[in-house]
Amino acid sequence: MSAVPIYLGRAALNSFYRLEPGTTDRLYSADDLYTIRQGDSEPFREYAARFSHEYSRCPEIDDRAAFGAFKSGL
Template sequence: MIQTYRLYSADNLYMLRQGKDELLREYAARFSHEYSRCPDTDDRAAFGAFKSGLRKSNFRYLVHSNPWNTYAELMKQAAIDTKAKYFNSKRGPATESRSTFGDPPLASAPTLAPPQHSALAPNNQGTQHPKRKDG
């Protein structure tokens, strides 16, 4: 007979991986479910296992570059990231053109105004520029 509700350990959590097409919210929900089945596993081990199972993404970069220390903080940030991606996806197709690492869409990049020069700047090297004709 197959035992469907066996108890797991931290070693089993380290075997969980985010799938290639699996959304962060799906991975976080699956991980949380499996973690709830590990009664002897502490938050520190769950934190490390969750981090190690993340695929390459902007969120993975954030996890490794921020000082989040607890499993609760990590899961809170995963929820925030998931909500942000959901609301950004509602803005339009510009968000779909992002790369794996979450490069910002071109539409959201700040546009710089062209420099406003009234006259040519003097050249300190002795070369002459053609004079402007004001007409």
């Protein structure tokens, strides 16, 4: 399940948990890609695969922006 912002009120949070699985998927923006970071002990290959998976969910992002986000997460 995706992360829930902590500013949701009780009613909104309850509604969120009642959603059917898969209804909270969304397409990502370049800003979202910039939040992906390589873990301290995460191998480069795993970070690259994880980033690639998230990038594949961003159809509107150009390669230059994605590459910048990838490098900033290293």
